[in-house]
Amino acid sequence: MGKNTAVRRLDLGYFIRPAPESGGPQPRVEPALAYLVQHDQGLILFDTGIGSADSETEAHYRPQRRALQDALSATGVSLADISLVVNCHLHFDHCGGNPLLAGTPILVQDVELATARQGDYTFAELVDFPGAVYEELRGETEVWPGVWIIPTPGHTQGHQSLVLRQPDGTVVLAGQAHDFASQFASDHLARQAVLQRVEQPLPTYQRWLDRLADFDPRRVLFAHDCSVWEPSQG
DSSP states (O other): OOTTOEEEEEEEEEEEEOHHHHTSSSOEEEEEEEEEEEETTEEEEEOOOOOOOOHHHHHHHOOEEOOHHHHHHTTTOOGGGOOEEEOSOOSTTTSTTGGGGTTSEEEEEHHHHHHHTTSSSSOGGGTSOTTOEEEEEOSOEEEETTEEEEEOOSSSTTOEEEEEEETTEEEEEOTTSSSSHHHHHHHHHHHHHHHTTOOSOOOOOOTTHHHHHTTOEEEEEOSSOOOOBOOOOO
């Protein structure tokens, strides 16, 4: 990647995950984060924020949205400047701004788009809107030099992450491959334990971590966690 490559995190609001879904006794407030990637060949927008939803979903998650246009404007960018959109998956809190980017190619795994179109998954108007242009992928793809899309299934079958080779090390935009940096760290350690042949039983880990490890990531960023994973030094 060129020396002018940069990644900017965009705050697109938050939602409140009810206690039964949070894994704890209390509701949990989760940010909705997107990422703007500046590359020599253009701008990539990774996720686009929380979309409109029905009254039941609104009441359930109580989302508070920040307009995508405002978040981009704060970085000196407009919607028209975006070259590519990459959604980690097509749930409404990740693809909400897609209809604002009619005509801009949206890169998505074919299985993810097919699932989204089957219903009871997301909101149809966020997927098939006027001017929607999809580039369906089947597996990993090098989009531009040093920019890879890697399948990271788990949260959804078609979940994908963006891998960016930068002069100071590789950055992974992991989306919701893990909800939290701490979960990624646990899986990373579980993988190390397996490789070091620590005696079983051991926790399982997402097998696509083996592929991400090939890129030797220096930073991993997430869609619903402001924390950043970095490898231990020494």
